[in-house]
Amino acid sequence: MRIKQGFLLREVAQSWIVVPIGQRVVEFNGLISLSESGALLWKKLEQNVDKEEELVTVLTEEYEIDAITAKQDVHDFISSLHEKGLLEQWI
């Protein structure tokens, strides 16, 4: 899975913001704000990610967080990206 083309992650005024670019604005007119860890996962998802575990590792390597919590966080994050239609190749 990966983030669809046409979104740009930007750090603005101490916040992580995702902005649709070019033609993507047609279907998504607005902003998405992400937490620090959300931004970390987003960056990873800009390239193809095969398994959710890869994302769990990203979190556990960066934060002092146990694997179960990280797994839940990743799952929630992915679900919300999916809900918003931001992911392609959903598996």
Next chain:
Amino acid sequence: MTWGVMSHKLGCIAAEKKIPILGQFELTARCNLQCKMCYVCRNALDKQAISMEKTAKEWIKIAEEAMDAGMLYLLLTGGEVFIRKDFRDIYEELSKMGFIKSIYSNGTMITPQIAKWLGSMPPAQIDITLYGGSPKTYGKVCGDESGFERALQGIDLLLAEGINVQIRTSVIKENQEDFERLAELAEKRGVDLSIVNYISPRREGFCTNPEGERLNPKDLVQYEWRVNNYYHNKMEKSKGEKQNKNSEDELDDFVAQPDDGHPFQCNNGKSSFWITWDGKMIPCSLLDDPYTLPFETGFSQAWRDMTKACSCVLTCSTCKQCSLRDYCMSCPARLKSETGSFTEPASYLCEYAREMYQLSLDNKLTGGLVNEKVHKTYFRND
């Protein structure tokens, strides 16, 4: 978090940290219309103006620099942006860069082709100013009767492409009677109407005469009262129905910061800037003092110098102590453009404040604004 709340939060952080989160690019001073009160316009074919305009390449480069400095919101305005032959090139490049873009236009140059193209990479919002409710008023205000039909057609073409359109108007003597008609035109299209009530003197000398064309303070207050009552009655009628949510959210962006000791109570010179068609960075559309030169010094240096200069602007001591302050719409930029000085009260604004105070007394209203909700929703400061 909703869009409005998030924008507000971003705006607050940006103002505190002096991050230029909102940029306003005035791509040209030239226009196909010649509105009598315009603070900037030049003739469409003005060779001198054309030669002084910044090129597409220059605008794109300055946008890249502004992006690195934190610009997120970008307004493209003029003059009339669609008069630039290279507007499409500029817009398409900017669209790749990750800005929340909006456009101000008079709508009269929007063809089906332009609407279709814009619809394929739409701005977050396009504001079309309607200058009257009939060809006759357009003739009187803009010098072109055909502008009326063309502007409406432009709006309808944009709406048909699914683009978020807002309608605004700027009130002067010649179109003051048209308010209800304009409100109907907007309502019929399910679009908000906002009103620029304060008409400022020209920023740079040329052939228009805003001060001669704007309403006198008494008439302006009466006009605002009329608008107030119009919407107040509508709201009463449709109580419980959908409120004007979008406009309110959008206003969050522009809520003045709490009094932080800065001469400007708005965000200009703290987190927002304006770049004129000939390349000056200024705090807002009205005020070309202080200014810096971003195309010469680079964006960051220009922004730093401008924020510093704005924080040193002197304020008017008479205004500070004035009992009519709550009824007054003065700010440093308006004082300067009215009087040529930051420290002089402006007679137009004083008279407006007195009239507004009197209206409040007569109608037993509290506070400076006739009806704060209506005012916030329908009157614009820019």
